[in-house]
């Protein structure tokens with residue numbers, strides 16, 4: 254492949270769009286970089302799992318006592334002669350549960366991630382004590398494979414070059430640093 258090379262910074266700028274846009278089609282340069290750069294594919298997967306977790310998250314049900322109290326409160330508010338717009342908004346949010354809040358929360362998190370250039374995810378993955386270089390290499394390989402597969406699905410091209418073309422270089426040398434230095 255002769256794609257114009259993409260550096261880590263450019264890739265990480267594309268990363269939030271890639272993960273947050275449901276039908277995003279990554280550019281060829283982004284795919285090429287992901288395959289060649291274990292830290293970035295790691296980050297891509299951490300993004301994915303973060304947002305998958307957020308999608309599955311549901312707030313705990315409030316106690317029935319809370320609902321009774323809320324109902325009484327709402328009746329009081331309804332009986333009250335007038336209601337400020339802020340109170341209307343509060344009541345509305347309370348009645349709708351967390352459905353309105355979740356997109357706001359996800360949006361706020363996305364903003365934080367974008368503002369940090371994706372650095373948060375990278376930090377989280379490099380902090381744990383690494384059990385051994387070999388195990389770590391295998392884990393990185395495994396995650397890379399997941400990343401390639403999900404990218405291939407996203408891309409929906411008949412790109413028949415599956416995960417064979419680019420094994421990360423960290424597999425041959427059992428170097429002490431399987432994870433490449435952070436993005437510059």
Ligand SMILES: [Zn+2]
Nearest residue numbers: 260261290293
């Ligand atoms: Zn990279």
